[in-house]
Amino acid sequence: MTRRDRLRLLALVGPLATWLLLFEVIPLLLVLAVSFMRRGTRGPVMMAFTLENYRRFADPLYLGILGDSLRIAFLTTAICLLVGYPFAYYLSHLPAPRRTRWLALVILPFWTNMLIRTYAWIMLLRSNGLINNLMQSLGIIRQPLTLLYTQEAALLGLVYSLLPFMILPLYASIEKLDRRLVQAAQDLGAGPVRAFLRVTLPLTMPGVIAGSILVFIPSLALFYITDLMGGARAVLIGNLVQRQFTQARDWPFGAAASVILTVVSLLLILLYVRYFAPRGGEGWV
Amino acid sequence: MMGRGWGARLLGMHSYLTLAFLWLPIAVLVAFSFNTSRLNVVWQGFTLDWYRQLAQDVALLRAARNSLVVAIASTTMSTLLGTMAALALTRYRFPGRSVLEALLYVPLILPEVVMGVSLLATFSLLGFTLGLQTVILAHVTFSTPFVALVVWARLQGFDRTLEWAAMDLGADEWTTFRRVTLPLLLPGIVAGALLALTVSLDDFIVTFFTTGPGATTLPLYVFSMVKFGVSPKINALSTVMLVITLSLVLLAERVRRSQ
Numbered sequence: 181m182t183r184r185d186r187l188r189l190l191a192l193v194g195p196l197a198t199w200l201l202l203f204e205v206i207p208l209l210l211v212l213a214v215s216f217m218r219r220g221t222r223g224p225v226m227m228a229f230t231l232e233n234y235r236r237f238a239d240p241l242y243l244g245i246l247g248d249s250l251r252i253a254f255l256t257t258a259i260c261l262l263v264g265y266p267f268a269y270y271l272s273h274l275p276a277p278r279r280t281r282w283l284a285l286v287i288l289p290f291w292t293n294m295l296i297r298t299y300a301w302i303m304l305l306r307s308n309g310l311i312n313n314l315m316q317s318l319g320i321i322r323q324p325l326t327l328l329y330t331q332e333a334a335l336l337g338l339v340y341s342l343l344p345f346m347i348l349p350l351y352a353s354i355e356k357l358d359r360r361l362v363q364a365a366q367d368l369g370a371g372p373v374r375a376f377l378r379v380t381l382p383l384t385m386p387g388v389i390a391g392s393i394l395v396f397i398p399s400l401a402l403f404y405i406t407d408l409m410g411g412a413r414a415v416l417i418g419n420l421v422q423r424q425f426t427q428a429r430d431w432p433f434g435a436a437a438s439v440i441l442t443v444v445s446l447l448l449i450l451l452y453v454r455y456f457a458p459r460g461g462e463g464w465v
Numbered sequence: 466m467m468g469r470g471w472g473a474r475l476l477g478m479h480s481y482l483t484l485a486f487l488w489l490p491i492a493v494l495v496a497f498s499f500n501t502s503r504l505n506v507v508w509q510g511f512t513l514d515w516y517r518q519l520a521q522d523v524a525l526l527r528a529a530r531n532s533l534v535v536a537i538a539s540t541t542m543s544t545l546l547g548t549m550a551a552l553a554l555t556r557y558r559f560p561g562r563s564v565l566e567a568l569l570y571v572p573l574i575l576p577e578v579v580m581g582v583s584l585l586a587t588f589s590l591l592g593f594t595l596g597l598q599t600v601i602l603a604h605v606t607f608s609t610p611f612v613a614l615v616v617w618a619r620l621q622g623f624d625r626t627l628e629w630a631a632m633d634l635g636a637d638e639w640t641t642f643r644r645v646t647l648p649l650l651l652p653g654i655v656a657g658a659l660l661a662l663t664v665s666l667d668d669f670i671v672t673f674f675t676t677g678p679g680a681t682t683l684p685l686y687v688f689s690m691v692k693f694g695v696s697p698k699i700n701a702l703s704t705v706m707l708v709i710t711l712s713l714v715l716l717a718e719r720v721r722r723s724q
Binding site: 184185188189192193195196197199200203204205206207208210211214224225263264266267269270271282285286287288289291292293294295296297298299300301302303304306308309310313340343344372397398400401402403404408418421422425431434435438441442445449 | 484493546559565574576578583584663699
């Protein structure tokens, strides 16, 4: 590389690298460091090494929160998969003009604010809301049902906001599938179910995994959805982190929770890269 | 390819229901923004009152202005950084390139809560006052990868022979960049910028942690309104935000496709 090339490269990369260092690397390292500190008296933290923050997670209360988080995230992912896969399959088989329209109808909610979409459900589910009032006026129920502030409501909120994140990678993967392979399987005598299980599903696994990661990780972290829809009934890791950094003012503990959340996310992504990233490097993007 | 059997029919029904599931709540929300009833439950009559109330809500207008200021400032910087990133990563080979690339795209997979609290911790412990400035810095950090991705995609199909031709004709590097590369990249850069704008306007979690008193943005304002209770005013505000976001996204797509 000539000297001029090197200067040009520095000009391009320098600001970027500096920015990433200042606003990504250092903050994340700081969180890691704070997770080993003590809660401060005059400031938010005190310079004293301790493993207490991580030990607290052995407490049944916090183990429960971890367990709830993983359970709800898993359920959200499973529901999104069960709903999303058939939808993506149908979408990929649509003729071109309709397919573009349907794709647009899936992508548009993907870009709208999740807070607004969650509010739509709050409007529908509250005791004075549309669903309850409709059922009461139709005589189906006498008293309003408690639909909001339940774990199920939180689950619904998460599924609703994250479904497009599952559909799009699935669609990308299914669309790439070589239909002739499925036909070959059927020519060899496999029924439609067997052809699906032995050919289609394994070949679309990258999409399944990508979609699952894109749903699972945010499920743990979208605290405002679980907060608004589930209240005290749906306290997940994301909510825990948020509380420690706001009301509880226990930054070290919140930092430890953040580290755990990040580690879980990283493990899932590594799993994807290790086993399912296509060798060609093209990916599903 | 689908077959006419009951399996295909079931699949079709499921898909239509899923689409309805995605859109009905939004449709209801928008519809009720025009409802005269304050309780937001039964349709009573058509009105634009709630929209009028929005225009008179001073706190709301201030939040909107803040959102706009943050969005424009952060988009400008992130478009610059993102474009530079895409150019550097596609055209040059240098030690640490994969590390840089990985770090660049980290905000896309890192849970926003973690990014939010990490920036909060950094800003506080370094003594920065939290406010619009810190929000802008945070927004640049997560918008840049979006711009980089779009410009990077645009660079993939880029015909470098055009640049070489320009240089053969006597243009120096900078002129070539200015007169050949940049105009050809422009749709991608603009599309990336529009996306960054959208992402910034909609952001809640990171803004939540990095903002300070008096520096509310629109999503934060909506959140506090929603926590307070349900009101058609929120519906009206939501509708406005939806229309803006969708317009930006459609515009970005149109720009991206052009040329």
